[in-house]
Amino acid sequence: DAGITQSPRHKVTETGTPVTLRCHQTENHRYMYWYRQDPGHGLRLIHYSYGVKDTDKGEVSDGYSVSRSKTEDFLLTLESATSSQTSVYFCAISGRDRNQPQHFGDGTRLSIL
């Protein structure tokens, strides 16, 4: 398995609180991604990074911010969590070559009450 660690694996928090999810990789890959997975919607891209301090929005970026200060870490922050952000969040990584797959972490299950 690719060296991807997501933390925490589970979190329950209240509406309006800030939440930060961490993705750590040991593969030295250039690209990192944050997805959310919800029933009926499949995987939806939130934000991605193509290098240190280089990030861009995905299809469902509202309410989320990201930071990448070093190659191995990609943080996803919910500034003020809402119940609609209850979901399972996955981090993925990929190398420079377009013919290579993305590799996924095991996810963070986030519940916002």
Added chain:
Amino acid sequence: AQSVAQPEDQVNVAEGNPLTVKCTYSVSGNPYLFWYVQYPNRGLQFLLKYITGDNLVKGSYGFEAEFNKSQTSFHLKKPSALVSDSALYFCAVRPEYYGNNRLAFGKGNQVVVIP
């Protein structure tokens, strides 16, 4: 923009029977195509990919996929399904040259293998 369609929400198959999970795609230029499997409470695991060359691609756990350019399809197949193949399957695509490195995923197919 690239997109993937997986037309069936759930695929039911008896153990030992052939398994097919359908995928059609839309992309500018040539596609790079991928299949993933997801077991409960786990992330997506890469199964196989089509880059170029032979239209029949072999992957992990006895799975294979057939690329058909004229039909823009990349169906996943397994000759004899196992109960342990019960999982969620995702097809994904990105163009060979254009745009960023993002993958477009289908919504996934739940496969249920009946003992």
